[in-house]
Amino acid sequence: MADEPLVLGIETSCDETGVGIVRGTTLLADAIASSVDEHARFGGVVPEVASRAHLEAMVPTVERALKEAGVSARDLDGIAVTAGPGLAGALLVGVSAAKAYAYALGKPLYGVNHLASHICVDQLEHGPLPEPTMALLVSGGHSSLLLAPDITADVRPLGATIDDAAGEAFDKIARVLQLGFPGGPVIDRLAREGDPAAIAFPRGLTGPRDAPYDFSFSGLKTSVARWIEARRAAGEDVPVRDVAASFQEAVVDVLTRKAVRACKDEGVDHLMIGGGVAANSRLRALAADRCERAGVRLRVPRPGLCTDNGAMVAALGAEMVARNRPASDWDLSADSSLPVTATHVPGHRHPHDHVHEVGKENLYS
Amino acid sequence: MLLLAVDTATPAVTAALHDGVSVLAAESQVDSRRHGELLLPAVNRVLAEAGLPLGAVTDLVVGVGPGPYTGLRVGLVTAAAFGSTLGVPVHGLCTLDGLAYAAGLDEPFVVATDARRKEVYWARYADSRTRLTEPAVDRPADIAAELAGLPVVGAGGTLYPEAFPDARGPEHQSAAALASLAAGRLAAGDGDAFLPALPLYLRRPDAQVPKNYKVVTPK
Numbered sequence: 221m222a223d224e225p226l227v228l229g230i231e232t233s234c235d236e237t238g239v240g241i242v243r244g245t246t247l248l249a250d251a252i253a254s255s256v257d258e259h260a261r262f263g264g265v266v267p268e269v270a271s272r273a274h275l276e277a278m279v280p281t282v283e284r285a286l287k288e289a290g291v292s293a294r295d296l297d298g299i300a301v302t303a304g305p306g307l308a309g310a311l312l313v314g315v316s317a318a319k320a321y322a323y324a325l326g327k328p329l330y331g332v333n334h335l336a337s338h339i340c341v342d343q344l345e346h347g348p349l350p351e352p353t354m355a356l357l358v359s360g361g362h363s364s365l366l367l368a369p370d371i372t373a374d375v376r377p378l379g380a381t382i383d384d385a386a387g388e389a390f391d392k393i394a395r396v397l398q399l400g401f402p403g404g405p406v407i408d409r410l411a412r413e414g415d416p417a418a419i420a421f422p423r424g425l426t427g428p429r430d431a432p433y434d435f436s437f438s439g440l441k442t443s444v445a446r447w448i449e450a451r452r453a454a455g456e457d458v459p460v461r462d463v464a465a466s467f468q469e470a471v472v473d474v475l476t477r478k479a480v481r482a483c484k485d486e487g488v489d490h491l492m493i494g495g496g497v498a499a500n501s502r503l504r505a506l507a508a509d510r511c512e513r514a515g516v517r518l519r520v521p522r523p524g525l526c527t528d529n530g531a532m533v534a535a536l537g538a539e540m541v542a543r544n545r546p547a548s549d550w551d552l553s554a555d556s557s558l559p560v561t562a563t564h565v566p567g568h569r570h571p572h573d574h575v576h577e578v579g580k581e582n583l584y585s
Numbered sequence: 586m587l588l589l590a591v592d593t594a595t596p597a598v599t600a601a602l603h604d605g606v607s608v609l610a611a612e613s614q615v616d617s618r619r620h621g622e623l624l625l626p627a628v629n630r631v632l633a634e635a636g637l638p639l640g641a642v643t644d645l646v647v648g649v650g651p652g653p654y655t656g657l658r659v660g661l662v663t664a665a666a667f668g669s670t671l672g673v674p675v676h677g678l679c680t681l682d683g684l685a686y687a688a689g690l691d692e693p694f695v696v697a698t699d700a701r702r703k704e705v706y707w708a709r710y711a712d713s714r715t716r717l718t719e720p721a722v723d724r725p726a727d728i729a730a731e732l733a734g735l736p737v738v739g740a741g742g743t744l745y746p747e748a749f750p751d752a753r754g755p756e757h758q759s760a761a762a763l764a765s766l767a768a769g770r771l772a773a774g775d776g777d778a779f780l781p782a783l784p785l786y787l788r789r790p791d792a793q794v795p796k797n798y799k800v801v802t803p804k
C-alpha cells in the first residue's frame with residue numbers, strides 16, 4: 221500500500237552499520253557493513269574499532285540502501301535511528317548521521333530502542349505483531365524475556381540475564397575451545413555432529429526458588445571450561461563436537477523452557493524470538509518443538525533479520541509514524557543504557573510544533 | 586557562495602555560516618561531553634539567524650581534528666550526511682589551522698589542543714595561515730625544549746604553563762575562523778589545499794588482544 225509510511229532506519233549500536241528501508245511492514249532494503257572481521261583478532265568487539273568503522277561506512281551504506289530500495293530520500297516519511305542501548309561511541313555516529321539526514325531532508329526523526337526494534341523486525345517477515353507479543357531476545361549483548369502489549373509504547377521486562385548474555389557464553393566457550401570469534405556460528409555447526417546428551421552441563425536458575433524468567437550463563441561457562449581443562453590436564457583429547465552440542469543444549473534448553481513458561485503464565489499464545497542467537501539452528505528447532513506442544517505459535521525471523529540490522533530500526537520507525545507517536549528533538553542523545561521500557565525517545569514539545577519546525581523547508585523550499 | 590562550517594574535534598561545539606565575504610552567523614559552546622546533542626541545534630540556530638535554509642549551502646567545511654575521537658566523529662558524520670543529501674562538496678580542514686587563523690599572528694608560533702591522557706595535539710606555524718609541520722600528539726614535557734620561546738595558541742598551551750610559558754588565546758576553536766580560512770582558499774581557487782573529510786586520529790585504537798582465556802579450575 222502506497223500510503224503506508226516509508227521510513228529509513230539506521231543501526232550502529234555494536235559492530236554492524238545497518239541501514240534499512242521499509243514501507244509499513246514491507247522490507248525494501250537492508251544494507252549492512254560489518255566490522256566483525258576487524259574484531260576477530262581481538263576475540264571480541266572493540267568499541268573504538270567499531271566506532272571508526274561506522275563513520276567510514278555510514279554514508280555509503282545509506283546510499284546503497286536508497287539505491288537498493290529504489291526510492292528517493294525526499295519521499296521518506298521519517299528517519300529512525302537506534303538511540304540505545306549499545307556502545308556509546310558507536311551509537312553516537314548513527315544518531316548524529318540520522319539527525320543530519322532528517323534535518324537536511326526536512327523529515328521527522330525517531331530515536332528508537334534497539335531491543336524493541338529486534339522485536340518489531342518480525343513484522344517484516346510475518347506481518348503485524350499480535351498484541352501482546354511475548355519476546356525472547358538473545359544475542360551477544362542481551363538475553364531478555366519481554367512482554368510487549370504495544371511495541372511503540374509499552375514493553376515490559378519479565379526477566380533478563382543476571383550475568384553473561386547468551387551470545388557472550390557462546391563466544392567464551394568458543395575461545396576456550398580455540399574456535400575463534402564470533403563463537404555462535406561455529407559452535408552451532410560443530411554441535412550438529414555432536415551428542416547433546418554426552419555431558420550433563422548445569423542449567424542455571426532453574427531451581428524451584430529461582431527467579432522464573434531470569435537467566436544465568438556464567439556458572440555454565442565455568443563448568444564447561446573446567447570440564448575441558450580437566451580433560452587437557454589428564455592428557456586426553458577434548459571431544460569438541462560433544463562439548464559444543466552439550467553446552468549449546470544447556471543454553472537453548474533453559475531459554476526455551478523459560479520462554480514457553482512465560483507464555484503460559486501470561487496467557488500469551490505467540491512467542492517471538494529475536495537477536496543474533498535466534499539464528500542458532502538448535503534454538504529454533506527446540507523452540508518450534510516446545511511451542512507446538514504448548515499450543516504457542518512461534519515467530520522467528522530469518523537469521524539475517526535476527527542479527528543487528530537497519531531494517532529492524534526502520535520497522536519500528538514505520539510503526540511510530542503509523543501510530544502518530546511524537547518525533548524526537550534535534551538534541552536527541554545516544555543513551556548507551558536506554559532502558560527497555562523506553563521504546564523511543566520523544567521530543568519535549570507538542571508533536572504538531574515539531575512537525576511544523578521540521579516541515580519540508582530545508583532542502584526543497 | 587554559502588559555506589556552513591562545523592567543528593567538534595575539541596571541547597568546543599561550533600558552527601558558522603559564511604557567504605564568501607563575511608561571517609553571517611556563528612556560535613560555539615564549550616562542553617566536551619555533549620557534542621552529539623549540541624551540534625544540530627547549533628546548526629539550526631545559525632541558519633535561522635541568517636534566515637537561510639540548509640538547502641542554500643554550497644560548500645561544507647569540517648574540522649577533521651586531530652581530536653579525541655568520540656566528539657570528532659559527530660562533526661564529520663554530520664558534514665558527510667549533509668554533503669551527500671545536498672550534493673555539495675565537503676572540505677576538510679585541520680582543526681589546528683582554525684585556531685592558528687583565529688590567532689592572527691605574523692610570527693612563528695605553535696597551536697596546541699588538549700589530547701587528554703596528559704598529551705597535546707600540536708603543530709608549528711610560520712604565520713596564521715601557514716602550517717609548517719604535520720599535526721602530532723606528544724607529552725608537553727617532551728616537546729617543551731624544542732618549542733621554547735614560541736607562543737603557544739589554544740587550550741593545550743594554557744593547560745600546561747610549565748611546558749608552555751608563552752600561552753596565548755584563543756583558547757577554543759571557532760567555526761567562524763574555520764569558515765573564513767576556507768572561504769579565502771576557495772576564493773583564491775586553492776581548493777586542493779583542503780584535506781579529505783576523514784578523521785585525523787593520530788592514535789591507534791586502544792585494544793588489547795585478549796591473552797589466552799583465563800583458567801578457571803582452582804589450582
Ligand SMILES: [Zn+2]
Binds near residue numbers: 496
Ligand atoms: Zn542487538
